[in-house]
Amino acid sequence: MTTYDPDRPLGVALIGYEFMGRAHSQAWRTVTPAFDGPAIARRVLVGRDARKVQDAARRLDWEEYATDWHEVITRDDVDIVDICTPGFLHAEIAIAALDAGKHVLCEKPLANDTAQAEQMVEAARRAEDRGQIAALGFNYRRVPALALARGLVEDGRLGTVYQARADYLQDWLADPDSPMSWRLRAETAGTGALGDIGSHAIDQIQFLTGQRTTAVRGRLATIVPERPGDDGREAVTVDDAAWATLELDGGALASVEASRMATGAKNELSIALYGSKGALRFDLESPNELWFLDATVPVSEQGFSRILVTEPEHPYLQAWWPQGHVIGWEHTFSHQIHDLLSAISGAGPAFRPDFAEGLALQRVLDAVVASDAADGVTVHLDR
Amino acid sequence: MTTYDPDRPLGVALIGYEFMGRAHSQAWRTVTPAFDGPAIARRVLVGRDARKVQDAARRLDWEEYATDWHEVITRDDVDIVDICTPGFLHAEIAIAALDAGKHVLCEKPLANDTAQAEQMVEAARRAEDRGQIAALGFNYRRVPALALARGLVEDGRLGTVYQARADYLQDWLADPDSPMSWRLRAETAGTGALGDIGSHAIDQIQFLTGQRTTAVRGRLATIVPERPGDDGREAVTVDDAAWATLELDGGALASVEASRMATGAKNELSIALYGSKGALRFDLESPNELWFLDATVPVSEQGFSRILVTEPEHPYLQAWWPQGHVIGWEHTFSHQIHDLLSAISGAGPAFRPDFAEGLALQRVLDAVVASDAADGVTVHLDR
């Protein structure tokens, strides 16, 4: 297996070059000058279509390209395998890479089904015993404002968290003639808005509160049931909107909404936490801002404060620009890689979420689906 | 029964002088110079405690006070009975006043239970056949921004409404040591956050979309289960937070949240509607603003427009001040009375909501409770 040697750059293989591959590439390129940490080498970009991956490797600044991930994951000069493929391929690649002794960073979702996810957790456990990292990418945990929010909750600034809410709203399906795609078919995508963006909402609820879901009520809807396919109208077999309420093991209650039909909402993950001593609000469309209300100050001065999260005192910000100079969405991935590298080099804490946490989240998503299938009845999660 | 005579002022009796009585009094005093319409006489304020109601009548500028509503509703110089008592008294007073030939304006909720509400609807039907008005007070329909919103939906500016959301959040119970009161006991209050403020949220969903609820899934919670009472800790027997999803008969789906535990939210009724051609957003803490997105303009110019609803072209605003000079919460009641007087004088359309609409809303609230009692399962509403 791979052993960290500070005198040798960590070699990276990235599998997948579409949206997520492009975002991860940008992060692998920008993490190093921004943060201190291990040297890295962007060894190889992997994809099935030789011509396309060659072009992508050139554009995205990788040393080489390859079409067969099996060969890549055993290369001696590769230490980290970063998996940005569609979800149904995650299990096979991740397990193989872990078994080959590599560190793995796997984009969310962990897998499209729970059986695969369980196998991945098994492989991760074995690998972790050998000192490898099996990291799951939930990049929004690395939005500085949300990392700051988590810190405020941990420091008790909200007191007892009573209630939380996370909505993830997009509108790319608001046009009823928006065409069919693999994302709208159950067999390729698993679920729709729920798994794709609702998963971030639920992860944030659990991340920010530090609490786990114990029971769920859910509702899924396919508001536009047919869309134009290659051969005429085709049935949409995943949800385009989803709702859930969650009971959390620390006593808080949460509600979640996810939609791809929310006209005018572009990438709006809006979050609110309400506690006995304070409250927090956030919106991903203004990701450099955290709104914090301190309920312990005199009532005549209470209000949500717009904290512009660009100070060197704020999480991750020491790497970037002077105060007031905002950073973009892409750096959630830079921060994720920074945390991964810190975990590998031993300079930082263990990487979270790990695969086990991803499996737990998958079970919450499954519970939402099961509740909806049972006409809304509560589904309890085993601990 | 009462017949409208333009040469004679309409006499008003107001029953109740607490918060709602005070707000209605302000509206009865300010409606006339602001709007053209029938002359009115603020004849009598009614309450049980002679000393208190006398003082209130003086302060709130009523001609007389009385302690027995039975006598008042038969007075010849009273044409309109405005009921601002606690909900459990609504049915008896409203039915008696209607049977006595008076117009009635009854504050929400129509009644604390459905049986009473049905009797009220019966009485209203008889009265309406005689030309009387039986009006139910859901004052937020008269927020100019929400009246404008309804107009935009009616004019098709949102296209097909896919999805709606209404949250009504307050924080007056966020302190866990906030004391017990009649509002926190099921026997006096019926429900908690659901009926008190969730009812406004659901009413807005139905009002703005013009659609009726056909099925409901609900969840109620009592996050702080005990509070300080006169004799030590006492059990809170109503919800302090509630959630629901609604299916509407026009095909839209809606979600609703109500809470008295939302630290930092003072009176936040936030509403969003998403349709195929546009979207709307509103927040009662900034009640003079409506946010409208027109999805038919070129995408590069699309965005939610902050309409400052203070132009003479806007609903109700011709009565008030020049553009940019905002109005306050209290004038939702002035507008409600203006619409009532217009209905009475025949100058305006029939008053909405009527008692039947109030009963329908009560059944939706009942369905939320029933769903929660059945562990979240869908409850269908008969049509």
Next chain:
Amino acid sequence: MTTYDPDRPLGVALIGYEFMGRAHSQAWRTVTPAFDGPAIARRVLVGRDARKVQDAARRLDWEEYATDWHEVITRDDVDIVDICTPGFLHAEIAIAALDAGKHVLCEKPLANDTAQAEQMVEAARRAEDRGQIAALGFNYRRVPALALARGLVEDGRLGTVYQARADYLQDWLADPDSPMSWRLRAETAGTGALGDIGSHAIDQIQFLTGQRTTAVRGRLATIVPERPGDDGREAVTVDDAAWATLELDGGALASVEASRMATGAKNELSIALYGSKGALRFDLESPNELWFLDATVPVSEQGFSRILVTEPEHPYLQAWWPQGHVIGWEHTFSHQIHDLLSAISGAGPAFRPDFAEGLALQRVLDAVVASDAADGVTVHLDR
């Protein structure tokens, strides 16, 4: 002269029934139930046109109407004369009313020229020696959020105020074909945007900082120099936009902008104060909000807090509704009258601004004009 007798209502005469007369009428009607204080009687509304003032008196709920203010100001049953006429009439009426022993509330501006203003101050001094009040109406000092702001500055929460800014932006002249009126002619209006709205901006700077202007640089502009009049295009002889910088006697510097050409700004008086320990921001289009930044909290938590100024702890709010239920623009006048009545009854402090303060402000406005006339050079104000 008038002596306050708690057993006898204070009789009020209001002169003028246009916009300001209508706003003051509303305030005289609503101040009493809201606030404790002396009983008042709305004796008489005065205007030149008998038919119009009769109609206005009926609509605005005054006991009587009159067409000759000379007679009204000597009536025994009139204790307070409220002057809402155009500015060029202020001096004659106010001086006569004060000399007749009445309390006077005079709308801003004190007068159209400084000579008149000086005579008014003389009359006020004589009257004040007799125990009368000569009050000048700068209603925005009674916006609760701005009263709260003043309190924060007084309490040292901003530390040393370095810098302030006040913009008053409207757009009712943004249409270049908007017609001529008396407000656009120097002989009737004195100045344009500067005196009408810039005066509020400058008053707020001085009110909030508690500092006086010692030197001024100004610029006036008439961006649209001709507008349609009754007989074709007519020259606009007042400014439609104005700018100034002010030196204040406490060391702060301020800048001011006023415009009637600011397309999309409806009634936007936006204010900012920056100090060594904190900062404040406000916008009159959202008048129930004050934004306060406390620079003494840890930098990672600093941000402007949106204080919703609707708590009973906030200035004037104990008179109104529960938290979160906003009030409208009109109640700046209710509060002004409440403060006037408190001053008359001795229950509250002396009323501010008095006429002398109005004259001082007039001199600042004159200095802006003089600076502009001298191509921008600094004009110093004698102390």
Next chain:
Amino acid sequence: MTTYDPDRPLGVALIGYEFMGRAHSQAWRTVTPAFDGPAIARRVLVGRDARKVQDAARRLDWEEYATDWHEVITRDDVDIVDICTPGFLHAEIAIAALDAGKHVLCEKPLANDTAQAEQMVEAARRAEDRGQIAALGFNYRRVPALALARGLVEDGRLGTVYQARADYLQDWLADPDSPMSWRLRAETAGTGALGDIGSHAIDQIQFLTGQRTTAVRGRLATIVPERPGDDGREAVTVDDAAWATLELDGGALASVEASRMATGAKNELSIALYGSKGALRFDLESPNELWFLDATVPVSEQGFSRILVTEPEHPYLQAWWPQGHVIGWEHTFSHQIHDLLSAISGAGPAFRPDFAEGLALQRVLDAVVASDAADGVTVHLDR
């Protein structure tokens, strides 16, 4: 001189590795995968301190480092010289590099004094005749929202622009004990807030309106006149706040404010334009948003629209992420380089601003200083 050869990467030398050098480095690294365009080679980073520049070159990913810029600008493998030194060195380096046949990108300000700036314009003219580019870096012209704003003005969507405003507010000197530095001494920095950030404000006014300044009134202030130096309190010899009004050759009037004392403002360049047909607003702390009011729609629907400038239809955005995924401040530099490369390769229009435009801006800044020195009197600019 340098001739563009598509088969050969353009070699870049960057002089300076502090804040601006770091920002430019990031942009040189990220421009290529994001945008199509010429290949580039990050040849050499230049600085005076060998150890520091070596370390910086490694961190910022440059092939080599050097300590003598004279040698670098004549290297055959260097085609572009990017100057990020303090302003007083700009002239010497830029003129030498242009004379050596290189394209030059020079950070703002063009120079610390006008004489130097004029020599630079001369050198640029000679170089441009030879086909070289002399580009001046005003990166905020490449904020997508501001590029969109410029497009709306050019398309006539604002009609006649009446009035504009740009404030650039920071607070890094709000602490009176913030120490002395070269930026606070006239001999090294020229001016203070005016040249550093006021220059951006004035550039935006001219860029967005497409109009040039013809006359200026200015005021400078040093609110905190002494700060802690190495040997005790030392006099601050530049402004920490500045104000100006500008007359523009298209008839618009503008006002500008710059401050380093605006407590709570971190990097707030707020801009407003008001025209006969519409209006625009922007704030650099929320750089992905443009607020546009279309005054030609019915007044009841008018309002400032928050356009989230993240659509592929928006300027520069096709290079980045899907809609709603915001970009950061750093990419203003990526866009600047993209435009520079497009100009060099001939794929895009001439680069703006050029040195002549920088000189014109310098003259406006000089006029502000001259006006203040002359007690505020108008200073006219020769055309």
